[in-house]
Amino acid sequence: MPPKLPIAVLISGSGTNLQALIDARTDPGFPCDIVAVVSDRPDIPGLARATRAGIPTTVIDWADHQDRASFTDAIIEVSERAGAAALVLAGFMRILAPQAIARFPNSILNTHPSLLPRFPGTRAIEEALEAGVTESGVTVHFVDELVDHGPIIAQRSVPVHDEDTVETLRQRIQGVEHRLYPEVVAAFGRGEITVDGLEVVWSTNEPVGPR
Numbered sequence: 532m533p534p535k536l537p538i539a540v541l542i543s544g545s546g547t548n549l550q551a552l553i554d555a556r557t558d559p560g561f562p563c564d565i566v567a568v569v570s571d572r573p574d575i576p577g578l579a580r581a582t583r584a585g586i587p588t589t590v591i592d593w594a595d596h597q598d599r600a601s602f603t604d605a606i607i608e609v610s611e612r613a614g615a616a617a618l619v620l621a622g623f624m625r626i627l628a629p630q631a632i633a634r635f636p637n638s639i640l641n642t643h644p645s646l647l648p649r650f651p652g653t654r655a656i657e658e659a660l661e662a663g664v665t666e667s668g669v670t671v672h673f674v675d676e677l678v679d680h681g682p683i684i685a686q687r688s689v690p691v692h693d694e695d696t697v698e699t700l701r702q703r704i705q706g707v708e709h710r711l712y713p714e715v716v717a718a719f720g721r722g723e724i725t726v727d728g729l730e731v732v733w734s735t736n737e738p739v740g741p742r
């Protein structure tokens with residue numbers, strides 16, 4: 532079997548996407564090894580999930596850092612020390628400084644609960660409801676210097692119903708996200724996804740989701 536791609540997973544909260552990756556890892560063919568889980572906050576449920584799975588955790592507390600650059604440097608250092616070759620953002624609610632993108636070029640992935648470019652930011656689900664859209668979804672993309680921005684790897688849509696609340700729509704979106712994100716991370720780990728300029732290129736005949 533080819534060597535697994537070492538990844539660091541960055542989290543800020545409940546860690547359900549981290550859990551989906553942890554669960555995917557139980558398949559011996561899953562091509563990534565989660566070598567570190569890094570959180571920007573202490574005492575979040577996602578950290579407990581990592582610990583239960585036997586994955587080393589580090590808290591790089593945003594509150595301990597004077598600026599985004601020093602916070603990002605600390606994340607890079609921890610990830611490098613763990614041997615990570617890619618960063619997988621899973622509900623990570625901070626923006627990394629440009630040196631992270633320079634250090635991990637085309638190797639930082641993010642999942643976001645909307646059909647980007649619509650509704651970037653931390654209120655994607657609320658804003659979709661406020662806008663009255665009939666469809667929203669999930670976007671997995673490579674991270675660039677902007678918020679929830681960068682070459683799109685895969686998108687999946689879900690319907691938005693009139694009676695939806697933030698919670699019901701979140702559940703519908705995350706139900707899709709928890710399947711899509713491990714699939715995309717696995718394809719990335721197998722080297723099936725690369726970036727050419729602003730375009731994502733799949734080497735497989737059956738890419739995951741529309742491009």
Ligand code: GAR
Nearest residue numbers: 544545546547548622642643644652
């Ligand atoms: C996820 O749905 C993810 O898409 C979203 O936060 C949630 C975190 O859930 N990320 C963003 O909004 C990024 N802008 P989780 O901690 O349970 O995985």
